[in-house]
Structures are given as structure tokens and as C-alpha cells.
Amino acid sequence: MTEFIPPGTRWIDLPSPFPMKRGGELQGARIAYETWGTLNAARDNAVLVAPGLSPNAHMAANSANPDAGWWEPMVGPGKPIDTDRWYVVCTNPLGSCKGSTGPASIDPATGTPYRFSFPELSIEDGADAIAHVVRELGIGQLACLVGNSMGGMVALAMLIRHPGIARTHINISGAARALPWSIAIRSLQREAIRLDPNFNGGDYNDEHYPESGMRMARKLGVITYRSALEWDGRFGRVRLDSDRSDDEPFGLEFQVESYLEAHARRFVRQYDPNCYLYLSRSMDWFDLGDHCAQRGTDSRAHTRAGLAAIHIERALAIGAETDILFPLQQQQEIADGLREGGADAQCLPMPSPQGHDAFLVDFDRYGPAVRGFLDTL
Amino acid sequence: MTEFIPPGTRWIDLPSPFPMKRGGELQGARIAYETWGTLNAARDNAVLVAPGLSPNAHMAANSANPDAGWWEPMVGPGKPIDTDRWYVVCTNPLGSCKGSTGPASIDPATGTPYRFSFPELSIEDGADAIAHVVRELGIGQLACLVGNSMGGMVALAMLIRHPGIARTHINISGAARALPWSIAIRSLQREAIRLDPNFNGGDYNDEHYPESGMRMARKLGVITYRSALEWDGRFGRVRLDSDRSDDEPFGLEFQVESYLEAHARRFVRQYDPNCYLYLSRSMDWFDLGDHCAQRGTDSRAHTRAGLAAIHIERALAIGAETDILFPLQQQQEIADGLREGGADAQCLPMPSPQGHDAFLVDFDRYGPAVRGFLDTL
Structure with a gap:
């Protein structure tokens, strides 16, 4: 890192x-x-x-x-x-x-x-x-x-x-x-990381990395850092060009989905999953x-x-x-x-x-x- | 079903x-x-x-x-x-x-x-x-x-x-x-289901069922159906009794986490994942x-x-x-x-x-x- x-x-x-x-x-x-x-x-x-x-x-x-x-x-x-x-x-x-x-x-x-x-x-x-x-x-x-x-x-x-x-x-x-609502969001982010088979109890490496868990956690982060009001003005209901959309069933279709995907992909290899878990939990504990x-x-x-x-x-x-x-x-x-x-x-x-x-x-x-x-x- | x-x-x-x-x-x-x-x-x-x-x-x-x-x-x-x-x-x-x-x-x-x-x-x-x-x-x-x-x-x-x-x-x-904000939430719920190895492109069965994906999706649903204000009054920062909390690292600790877990566990086997995906996406498409x-x-x-x-x-x-x-x-x-x-x-x-x-x-x-x-x- x-x-x-x-x-x-x-x-x-x-x-x-x-x-x-x-x-x-x-x-x-x-x-x-x-x-x-x-x-x-x-x-x-x-x-x-x-x-x-x-x-x-x-x-x-x-x-x-x-x-x-x-x-x-x-x-x-x-x-x-x-x-x-x-x-x-x-x-x-x-x-x-x-x-x-x-x-x-x-x-x-x-x-x-x-x-x-x-x-x-x-x-x-x-x-x-x-x-x-x-x-x-x-x-x-x-x-x-x-x-x-x-x-x-x-x-x-x-x-x-x-x-x-x-x-x-x-x-x-x-x-x-x-x-408690914020704890619930963070708990779900941590669960996404922990459930990724590549997380392996914190013992991952660059080849076997909890990529999808981190991506889910980060997407949920980005969503809850923002608001419905802002994104309506920013993305509206704009769809992806057909050559950028996802062919697989239930794949990416709207610009907002593609934005999240790109944002999350950038993050997942730039932040260590264990560090993320430790800092996330420290917030839940704080009173x-x-x-x-x-x-x-x-x-x-x-x-x-x-x-x-x-x-x-x-x-x-x-x-x-x-x-x-x-x-x-x-x-x-x-x-x-x-x-x-x-x-x-x-x-x-x-x-x-x-x-x-x-x-x-x-x-x-x-x-x-x-x-x-x-x-x- | x-x-x-x-x-x-x-x-x-x-x-x-x-x-x-x-x-x-x-x-x-x-x-x-x-x-x-x-x-x-x-x-x-x-x-x-x-x-x-x-x-x-x-x-x-x-x-x-x-x-x-x-x-x-x-x-x-x-x-x-x-x-x-x-x-x-x-x-x-x-x-x-x-x-x-x-x-x-x-x-x-x-x-x-x-x-x-x-x-x-x-x-x-x-x-x-x-x-x-x-x-x-x-x-x-x-x-x-x-x-x-x-x-x-x-x-x-x-x-x-x-x-x-x-x-x-x-x-x-x-x-x-x-x-778009709601599309982002629903897209993430669908992604959680689709990423579950047991989902298998929609071809799951009772033995190989996308349990963890559905649990994640449902938890995210329950969180976004409610509000921080309500949950503060309802759960506050109450912790689980030590015999109900989770021993594994980063396991359940707060009442709100246990509530979500129980709620999601009840739902996952009572709603078909494919039906969930189809109805969820129908909402995204609606204008x-x-x-x-x-x-x-x-x-x-x-x-x-x-x-x-x-x-x-x-x-x-x-x-x-x-x-x-x-x-x-x-x-x-x-x-x-x-x-x-x-x-x-x-x-x-x-x-x-x-x-x-x-x-x-x-x-x-x-x-x-x-x-x-x-x-x-």
C-alpha cells in the first residue's frame, strides 16, 4: 500500500x-x-x-x-x-x-x-x-x-x-x-467485505483480493454520502450508450450505475480492506x-x-x-x-x-x- | 414458493x-x-x-x-x-x-x-x-x-x-x-444477489440458494425504507447481551445489527430472488x-x-x-x-x-x- x-x-x-x-x-x-x-x-x-x-x-x-x-x-x-x-x-x-x-x-x-x-x-x-x-x-x-x-x-x-x-x-x-442508522449502513459495508470469499478472514493478497466485497462497500458508501436531490440534477434518467452498457442480464444500464461502478473500481485497490474495517468499526463504537x-x-x-x-x-x-x-x-x-x-x-x-x-x-x-x-x- | x-x-x-x-x-x-x-x-x-x-x-x-x-x-x-x-x-x-x-x-x-x-x-x-x-x-x-x-x-x-x-x-x-439515487440503491441490491455464487445466473435451488446475497439486499432495503431519526429513538446505541453477540471479528454487536439480521433472515427464503430482480428492475425503468x-x-x-x-x-x-x-x-x-x-x-x-x-x-x-x-x- x-x-x-x-x-x-x-x-x-x-x-x-x-x-x-x-x-x-x-x-x-x-x-x-x-x-x-x-x-x-x-x-x-x-x-x-x-x-x-x-x-x-x-x-x-x-x-x-x-x-x-x-x-x-x-x-x-x-x-x-x-x-x-x-x-x-x-x-x-x-x-x-x-x-x-x-x-x-x-x-x-x-x-x-x-x-x-x-x-x-x-x-x-x-x-x-x-x-x-x-x-x-x-x-x-x-x-x-x-x-x-x-x-x-x-x-x-x-x-x-x-x-x-x-x-x-x-x-x-x-x-x-x-x-444506529449509520451503524447499520457501516455494518452492511463490512459484511459485504467479510462475505467476499477472497477476504479470507483478512488474509488476502493482491492476487486473491476481496474486490467485489470492497466494490459493494464503496458503492454503498458513495450512495449514502450523497442525496437523491443532487443525483436527480446530476444524472437524471440518462442511459448509457449501447456500447457502454452491460450485455449480461441485469447489467449496467443507467449512467448513475456506471458512475458508481467506475468510482468503486478506482477505490477498491487504493484502500486496504482491513484498514477499512477497523476504521469503520471505530466510528460505530464512538459515543x-x-x-x-x-x-x-x-x-x-x-x-x-x-x-x-x-x-x-x-x-x-x-x-x-x-x-x-x-x-x-x-x-x-x-x-x-x-x-x-x-x-x-x-x-x-x-x-x-x-x-x-x-x-x-x-x-x-x-x-x-x-x-x-x-x-x- | x-x-x-x-x-x-x-x-x-x-x-x-x-x-x-x-x-x-x-x-x-x-x-x-x-x-x-x-x-x-x-x-x-x-x-x-x-x-x-x-x-x-x-x-x-x-x-x-x-x-x-x-x-x-x-x-x-x-x-x-x-x-x-x-x-x-x-x-x-x-x-x-x-x-x-x-x-x-x-x-x-x-x-x-x-x-x-x-x-x-x-x-x-x-x-x-x-x-x-x-x-x-x-x-x-x-x-x-x-x-x-x-x-x-x-x-x-x-x-x-x-x-x-x-x-x-x-x-x-x-x-x-x-x-437515480433510488436506482443506485436497487442496482446495488440486485448486484448483491447476482454476485452470490449460489445465484448461478438465476438457476438456484433450495440447497444452493443465494442466501447471503438476498440477506444483503434485504438489509439494504430495510435500511433505506426507514430513517435515522426513527432508529435513534428505537434502537439508540443499545448493545446485544454478550451471549447473543457474535464472537467472530467484526460480528454483530449492536441491537440494530441484530434486528436487521433477523429481519433479513426471515425474508430471504420467503421471496424468490428472480422475482425480486425482475420487480426491482421494473421500477428503475419506470418513467x-x-x-x-x-x-x-x-x-x-x-x-x-x-x-x-x-x-x-x-x-x-x-x-x-x-x-x-x-x-x-x-x-x-x-x-x-x-x-x-x-x-x-x-x-x-x-x-x-x-x-x-x-x-x-x-x-x-x-x-x-x-x-x-x-x-x-
Whole structure:
């Protein structure tokens, strides 16, 4: 999988051993990251972005790698996250196959990939790893901690486990706990991978690879990252040309099916199935309320208590009205809970049609929102 | 599959041969149905219900079968569809395995099940079959044609292909065309079935049955029939008792996963996979606009022209605000389009949390809505 680590990636070693929340520990683990801009003398102009499940650390072009990144319109000189002012850091998640240590990495104890011997991975482990990166980079306190999607969960876990690590927070399409509907979707994605005969209990290789399971899982991901509204405008009922359609019974016929197929095919060999399973499950397990002693029967109150235990100056939660995977109520919950903890916190609902993925495409809306928050710091 | 046809089912033979819209014809085909109440002398008190993909014709208890049906709270003496006043008919869809002729039925030409030799099935074929049932039952004109989900598509096709067949129409969670997002979901369900090695191009049997493919397809169905909002209240983050959870890595852990598993396991052996594929694809193909001569580049205007070509007295389109599969905009489109055709047509949005399935469970809302419409006829 090393071929998918972008040039210019840097690494910070985690403490060895690095203890994992649910048991076990990692030896010689490290976190991949990239930076933009310059840390000032006061060490107080750092903004860290915790991404979603699949991205690498190459969020935008920089001197080490001029290729455009996955959040290019958001990060750079004069852009919403303005690298003329901010020292910007992006980390690749612990458990990923795109630079940081994960199930596809070599276990130093055996010299072979961890696969299923990787310890159970939680959102909190990823949070602890990033907190270590922040300290190692010599950042006193993050001016702003930004978390997207899964990264929004990781950011909340950082804030509760490492008080004072950030002065402010932007949570984009994130959540303080996994909802059962989202768990159901992710569970089905994992089942598709596990059911593929080539998955072989995590012991696949390039020749015997769970291609069809990964393809199903990714298609389901892409579908639930978007919305019916957007796709109606984008694909309508356009059919494939007869020479591109599928001859076999029940084969591809509509443009939307072909789009999904192409998108999934690109992904399946670029993301390690075991890493996907581990990170997917870590989201299901996440509930910020588990960090508070008392657990009531009301799961909403439970989560809310976790949010209220976070103390930061200001926060902004942004969500898309068409997001079915991390629905807007979850970003509202984050803003309401952080306000209880004393933050000046707001929720900004976006009328973007692109669903959960809106922050990756609807820059006309997300750009000004992020810029507006950072400019007032 | 005959074991899944409820006792008390009756049949009406279709004309033989019965020509199919996309080519081919059926010999000796028939439609399963049940009735409630009595047709009056004027033959003008008939209400016909066209159900969704999976239900049989046993919508409610009757003298032939006292078992509760799948729409029991809606149909009966004094109920919203009041059988003291109305002569009520429910048909099982053409292509189903629950009574009507479909891919699991015996092809009289070979003495073996049709399987993939069944001709391509369209929504319109189902509509023509029901129109024949209406005539055979001696009904002059339906007082009201009710269609749920896929049945809402079938009902619209009946109205455009058989002008005058109904005086009024209730469309519940239906659509005048398949949206690309819904096509994507159904395409993925079909792919899960087709990828199961036991599917064997439709040539499976009870021993070698595409169990895991059907389970995946059904789970995806159940997930998309519901909503995140409802499941949060229903399942929250409750975990399984340790003796019910799954020991294998990445096995079942949350109640919502176990619910889905149980639900899917019940379904997979009670619905024929080939029938599922044929009916699922018939929905993807459906666009009422295809019945109008001119086809523009604007798919919304195209569909709207189809609706405006229907001429009935009154119509009610009901949809759930949380429906992601047949979203509310589609019921609004039906009401708007039928109004253009001259109908007194309204759309009634329901704040039900249960998504596409709301009409099967939220009787407190759907009961009065249906009753209110029928009472004024």
C-alpha cells in the first residue's frame, strides 16, 4: 500500500509502546502528516485538520508536493484556511493505509502485516495520536481544531481527553456519537467485505483480493454520502450508450450505475480492506458520553453530558441539510452541547444538495463559513 | 414458493397470450387477488389497492382468511378504507412469487420455472394486468385507485394506459419516475444477489440458494425504507447481551445489527430472488413521461407531461418527510402534475419518522388521511 502515500509526507513517531483504549498496544507506530504555512514565535497560530476515513494527509498543494490535494480550494494563501496567517497541519488517521500505522502496516514483532492482529482501534486512539503530534510539533495550543466527518468524532475525543489542546473548534459533518442508522449502513459495508470469499478472514493478497466485497462497500458508501436531490440534477434518467452498457442480464444500464461502478473500481485497490474495517468499526463504537462517569438510560442526555464536559472558547458546527449519514441534528447536538460547556457555539445548517460529502465539493458555501469563523479569531 | 400464497387467495386468468410491453408474451398467466365488502348494483363502489413489491394480496382479514393482513388497521368495517361502504380489491403484482404469475412460476411451454426466461417485466405490464382484473370483476369504474410505493407507479401507469378506469386516486409514497439515487440503491441490491455464487445466473435451488446475497439486499432495503431519526429513538446505541453477540471479528454487536439480521433472515427464503430482480428492475425503468410522444432534455418536464396527460376527478398524494427512497418531492410532483391534467389534486406531507415505510406503521396519520379523502367521495 506504500504506493498510495503521497510524496512529501512526513512522520512523527508515537510513544512506543502506544497503549490502545480497548486493550493492547502498538510498537513503533507513527502518524503521517503534512504542513502549510509557518508556526509563529508565540506558537499560537496552528490550525489542525482531522480528516474523514479515507483521505491521506495531502489536503492541499505545498512546497513538498505541488499536486492538488483533496481540500485544495479550502487551504492555501488567501484561501478560507489562510496559510499566510495560519500554520496548518493535516494528519492521516491512525489505522489508515495512507501513511499512518494501521492493520496493513508491518508488525515489528513478526515482520509481517498486522491484519487482524492489529489491536482493536477506537476513535480515542486516533485522538491520542494526534494530540501527541501537536505536542511534538511544538504547538502550545491549537488556535483551531477542525474535524471533518470521522475527523469530527476524533476532534471531539481530543477535546475531552486533552483539555486545553485547542482554543476553538470547527466540526464539519461530524457527530458526538454513532447513530444506529449509520451503524447499520457501516455494518452492511463490512459484511459485504467479510462475505467476499477472497477476504479470507483478512488474509488476502493482491492476487486473491476481496474486490467485489470492497466494490459493494464503496458503492454503498458513495450512495449514502450523497442525496437523491443532487443525483436527480446530476444524472437524471440518462442511459448509457449501447456500447457502454452491460450485455449480461441485469447489467449496467443507467449512467448513475456506471458512475458508481467506475468510482468503486478506482477505490477498491487504493484502500486496504482491513484498514477499512477497523476504521469503520471505530466510528460505530464512538459515543462521547462514554467519557462521563454516569450513564443514564437516555442516550441523548448521555452524549450531551460528554459535550458539556468540553471547555473551549468558541465552536462552529456545520452540517448539510441533505446529509443522511451524519444528519444535521447531530451537528445541532454538538453546538448545543458545547454551549452547555461554556463555549460560544453555533450550528450552521447548509442547504447544500450534496449530502454528507458537501464539504468536499460545495466550496461556495463551506469556504465562507470556515473563513468567517477563522477571521474573527 | 406456493407455501407463501395465503389461503383464501383467488385468481383471475389474464388473456392468453398476454403481450408484454418490452417484448414477448405470457401464456396462461394469472393474477392473485382478494376482496372485502360487496360490489353494489351500480358497480361504482370499488376501491382497488395496488401494493408495493413484496406484499401478497392478503391486505386484511376477510371471510376467506381471518388472519390479520399487512394493512389490517386500514381496511375493514368502519376502518379508513371502510368495507361496509366500499368493495375493496387487492391484487398481488404480476412478477411476484406470492400468487400472481412471475419468474418463479412454471412456464407451461417447458413445465419448469421461467427463471431468466421470463420476459422483461415493466410497471406497465403490471398495470395492464390489474386493468384486466378490474374488467373481469365487473367493476364499471373504480371509485378510487390506491397505490402504495411500487403500487403507486403501477397505479399511475393504469391511469394513463386505461383512461376512465378510476374516478379518483390516492398515491402513497409513490413516484411518477424512478430517481437515480433510488436506482443506485436497487442496482446495488440486485448486484448483491447476482454476485452470490449460489445465484448461478438465476438457476438456484433450495440447497444452493443465494442466501447471503438476498440477506444483503434485504438489509439494504430495510435500511433505506426507514430513517435515522426513527432508529435513534428505537434502537439508540443499545448493545446485544454478550451471549447473543457474535464472537467472530467484526460480528454483530449492536441491537440494530441484530434486528436487521433477523429481519433479513426471515425474508430471504420467503421471496424468490428472480422475482425480486425482475420487480426491482421494473421500477428503475419506470418513467410516466415515456407515455408522451415528445421527449425533451428536461427529465422533470418529461415526467410532468405524463402526469398532465392523466385525467381524473380528484387525487391525493401522500408522502413521508423522512422518505429517502421515494422522497416527498416525488409525491408533490404527482399532485402538481395531476392538477395540470385537471384533477383536484393535493399533496399531503406527513411528519412521520418512519421513512418510506411510514404508511405500513404510522396508522395514526395515514388512517385519517385516507379516510378523509374517501369519505368525501
